[in-house]
Amino acid sequence: MQKGNAAYIKTMNKRLILECIKAGDAISRADISKRLSLSKPTVSTLVSQLLEDNLIYESGSGQAASVGGRKPVNLMFNPKQSYIIGIDIGGTNVSLGIADLNGDVCAFREFPTQQHLEHNLFKEIKRCVESMKDQLGIDDSIILGVGAGVPGVTNVAEGIVREAPALKWKRFPITERLKEIFDLPIHVDNDVNINVLGEHWKGIGKDRSNLIYIAIGTGIGSGIMINGNLYRGSNYSAGEIGYLVTDRVHAKEFYPVYDGYGFLESISSGSSISNQLSKKMNKTVTAKEAFDLYNKKNKDAIETIDLALENLAIGLANYVSLFDPELIILGGGVSGSFSIIRKQIVDIMKRYTPGECAVVQTTFGKEAGVIGAVALFLKEHDTLFNI
Numbered sequence: 001m002q003k004g005n006a007a008y009i010k011t012m013n014k015r016l017i018l019e020c021i022k023a024g025d026a027i028s029r030a031d032i033s034k035r036l037s038l039s040k041p042t043v044s045t046l047v048s049q050l051l052e053d054n055l056i057y058e059s060g061s062g063q064a065a066s067v068g069g070r071k072p073v074n075l076m077f078n079p080k081q082s083y084i085i086g087i088d089i090g091g092t093n094v095s096l097g098i099a100d101l102n103g104d105v106c107a108f109r110e111f112p113t114q115q116h117l118e119h120n121l122f123k124e125i126k127r128c129v130e131s132m133k134d135q136l137g138i139d140d141s142i143i144l145g146v147g148a149g150v151p152g153v154t155n156v157a158e159g160i161v162r163e164a165p166a167l168k169w170k171r172f173p174i175t176e177r178l179k180e181i182f183d184l185p186i187h188v189d190n191d192v193n194i195n196v197l198g199e200h201w202k203g204i205g206k207d208r209s210n211l212i213y214i215a216i217g218t219g220i221g222s223g224i225m226i227n228g229n230l231y232r233g234s235n236y237s238a239g240e241i242g243y244l245v246t247d248r249v250h251a252k253e254f255y256p257v258y259d260g261y262g263f264l265e266s267i268s269s270g271s272s273i274s275n276q277l278s279k280k281m282n283k284t285v286t287a288k289e290a291f292d293l294y295n296k297k298n299k300d301a302i303e304t305i306d307l308a309l310e311n312l313a314i315g316l317a318n319y320v321s322l323f324d325p326e327l328i329i330l331g332g333g334v335s336g337s338f339s340i341i342r343k344q345i346v347d348i349m350k351r352y353t354p355g356e357c358a359v360v361q362t363t364f365g366k367e368a369g370v371i372g373a374v375a376l377f378l379k380e381h382d383t384l385f386n387i
Contacts, residue, residue, distance in 0.1 A: 013038060014046045015384045018055060021077050026059050028072035047075065054081045055384070079104065083138060084377050085129055085182070087148040088191060088369025089113065089121075091166025091218045092333075096125065097370035098132045098143075101378075101385065103202045105367045107132035117167060126181040145185035147377030149194035149369055150174055151219070153237045156189050156380075162236070165261060166218050187380040191215070191369060192239060193230055195362075196223030197379055198372030199329050201387045204363045208326045212319055213362075214241060215332035216312070220265040224323065230379070242269070246314040264315050268308040270334040277304045291337040309341060313348035320353040331362040 013036075020032050027035075033043045050056045059076045079102040086105075088095040094113050097105040109128040116124045133139060152164025159175025161167075178186050196213035199205035205213070211225040220242040224231040231238050243262030245251045254263050266272050270287035277285045277293075280300040285293070293301035316328060330338060338361040350356060362368060378387050 010046070011384075013042060014049065015386065017043060017046050018050060018077070018384050019386060021050075021056050021075050026074035026076050028074055030072055032075075054078060077101075082142050082144045083136075084144050084374045085146045085184070086370035086373030086377075087125060087146065087178075088194070088373055089148065089150045089167070090191065090369065091151055094121070094125065095366060095369050096128045096132070097367060097374075098129070098136060098138075099370065099374045103198075103371055103374055105370055107135050108367060108370065110366065113167070122177055122181050125178075129182075140184060143184060144383065145187070145377050145381055146178060146182050147194065147373035147375070147380075148174065148178060148186065148188045149191035149373050149376070150188065151191045151221070153235075153240070154188055154190050155236050156187070156232070159186070159188055185377075185381055187377050189232075189376050190221065190223070190236070190239075191372075192221040192223040193232065194223075194372030194376045195331055195368060196225050196329075196372075197230060197375040197387075198364065198368060199362065200225055200228075201375040201378075202371055203329070203368075204360055205327055205329055210323065210325045210327075212323060212325045212328045214316070214328060214330055216269060216330065216334035217332035218269060218271045219261055220269050220312075220315075220332075222319070226323070241315055241319065244315045244318060246311040246318075264311055268312040268315070270332070273304055273308050273334070276308075277301060280304065287334055288336070291334075291340055294337075294340060305340070306344065309344040310348060312341070313345035314352065316345060316359065317349045317352035320349065320355070320357045324355070325357055328357055328359045329362050330359065331364070331368060335361055 016036055017032055020035055021027055029043050029047055033040045055078055056075050057078050059074045079100040081101060083098050083100055086097045086099055090113060092113055093110050095110050097108045099105045109132060111124055150161050150164055151166045152169060153162040155162060161169050161172040161174050163170050174188050175186050192213055192215045195215060196211055199213055200211060205211045209228045213223040215221050222239040222241040224239045242265035244264045246264055251263055273290050274285055274287045277290045277300060290301050290305060294305050342359060375387055378385050
């Protein structure tokens with residue numbers, strides 16, 4: 001056997017053993033050997049290495065065999081061996097967290113984006129991360145790296161945001177700017193891409209292979225997972241559902257609410273609902289207030305939101321027909337009004353799709369982007385972990 005092949009097999013076996021230990025509450029070396037059909041000496045050697053790396057620990061004795069003999073020593077995963085920094089740069093807020101290897105967010109910070117965007121955005125990111133490190137009593141020696149999400153089309157290979165209208169960024173070198181403040185490995189992607197990774201790893205999409213995550217906020221974007229893998233497209237712009245045209249007549253008179261935004265989000269996004277209803281009522285109305293008015297049977301709110309949700313439902317129907325997902329997960333600010341959204345869109349979707357698809361609300365709160373960013377890092381970086 002060639003050296004390269006031997007090293008590869010050793011790494012794969014080590015990964016399998018670590019995953020086996022992670023999957024259960026506690027497991028012995030003998031049980032690992034049986035479960036993975038690996039020899040006891042191989043398991044013993046690789047377990048010793050994992051113990052040395054502090055990725056696992058011995059948790060005491062398990063049950064002895066019925067015929068007697070020495071009790072086996074159980075092994076458990078150590079999620080605090082390393083940490084990952086997760087950053088979600090949104091148009092409204094920047095969310096930051098430090099998570100352990102289980103994806104549990106151990107420290108969290110948040111600050112308004114626009115207040116810092118023009119001047120000290122990255123200094124504020126650095127300040128928040130240093131504050132979290134102090135809180136946890138850790139330093140860079142046990143931080144694996146940084147995962148970050150941004151609200152725009154992102155070339156992940158070059159680390160450049162091609163366009164992020166909410167941040168007024170074009171050809172923005174996001175990885176380069178993050179490297180100025182972090183001497184760590186960095187992985188970046190579109191914010192909805194990281195969200196679908198987070199949902200698949202720790203959220204409502206766990207154990208599903210074909211998922212669509214749709215964020216409805218200032219704009220509308222989606223992350224697509226096919227057969228357990230994130231689908232980015234040939235130009236990293238797959239999932240730009242906000243550009244779908246859902247009404248041929250209105251499309252002839254289409255003008256974006258904001259430069260760089262597409263047809264569907266010009267009708268169905270939170271900013272569009274707010275903008276349209278504000279014009280009708282001749283006063284400023286937020287998207288949340290619009291849904292509150294909808295519940296109070298306000299005629300203008302009903303007219304605006306019904307149109308928005310009808311177009312959204314057609315967009316979702318197109319997605320179901322194209323991708324046949326197991327689940328569509330709705331997130332973003334507008335998803336807070338999920339009960340209204342679901343009621344309005346399900347019947348329309350049924351009318352236009354060849355089969356039904358469950359539409360559910362994300363179970364994540366404000367830490368969603370952080371968990372997704374951590375999932376991105378673990379997915380992209382060469383580690384022993386499979387997520």
